[in-house]
Amino acid sequence: MVVCVDETTNSVGRYIANLIVGKLEPNRASTAHLLCSKQLEKVNSQSIAYFINKGLQLLYPGSVDDSKVLLLVSDAASYMIATAPLLKTFYPSLIHVTCMAHALYRLAETVRAEFPAVNTLISTMKAPSRIAIFREKLPSIPLPPQPIITRWGSWMEAALYYAEHLEEIMTVIDNLPLTDNSACVSSVKELLNDCSSVQRDIAYIQANFSFPPVTITKMEEKGNSLKQQFSVIEEAENNIQSAGGKVGDRIRDKWSSVLQKNSGYSVLKGVPQVMDREKVDLPSEIELKDVGKFSYAPLTSVSVERSFSAFKMILTDKRHSLTVENLEKIIVMYCKAKYE
Structure with missing residues (x-):
């Protein structure tokens, strides 16, 4: 059971x-x-x-x-x-394993904390009264997503949205009426004045951490075998190991910390290896x-x-x-x- x-x-x-x-x-x-x-x-x-x-x-x-x-x-x-x-x-x-979808979510939260400017951009792009202007200027682009922090991977999906559509969104912001001097518009304009910094951060996220939403979705699927689930995680781990820069080092440290606290993860990881005869010894806990x-x-x-x-x-x-x-x-x- x-x-x-x-x-x-x-x-x-x-x-x-x-x-x-x-x-x-x-x-x-x-x-x-x-x-x-x-x-x-x-x-x-x-x-x-x-x-x-x-x-x-x-x-x-x-x-x-x-x-x-x-x-x-x-x-x-x-x-x-x-x-x-x-x-x-x-x-x-009893073997205790902590949720690996939660683990990927915590990884995504660590990425969010590393890029406060991107996080500010995403959180301030909330202007229902300007939806009509957005749809008029960019009819073929969906509205900016509003991530729910407790929903796995939604912030990362929002960051990837801006990676694809940032230039078009900047055009809309620049063409808002001069009379529109609300706090959120002023904040976004001020942030985009240093556009190169935001673009650089978003490009880094897109290049190195576009995988968590996809991996989480795969982990949410029903009916996958243990071997299939570990294959999905292994693919994510390869992406984590290939992330460059000091941010990549901190993300890898976070991932190692998460796995160390997951006592059942290494135990269950040995089960598919035994079944495929890649490992001789059974996990002692099973x-x-x-x-x-x-x-x-x-x-x-x-x-x-x-x-x-x-x-x-x-x-x-x-x-x-x-x-x-x-x-x-x-x-x-x-x-x-x-x-x-």
């Missing part, structure tokens, strides 16, 4: 944790099932471990078969990493009888992230008396109908 867990904050500031389970099978990917969704008073390793144990008791009333719980997938939050040793006490065969079960083990917690999308469909202004217990039942039913 694979267990995926994550938590988020709902519209009233309460912590909500979702638990996804699936059966590890050697010939096909697991089907994700939202087992339970609970409101937590606080979030730490103890509360998450307790939540997982109580959730698994829904599958195994009375006593959970510890030999069946093989894989825990979560993000890399410190309390999630601290949860794994607590669960290991109850489930000796029993021989369980090796085949990891053929389609997930390396991302995408299923949990998708389950959180159910909240915006259910929690509306028209609902004023929905209890936490009924909310959980509705979310579980919605996810079963929507995401399977």
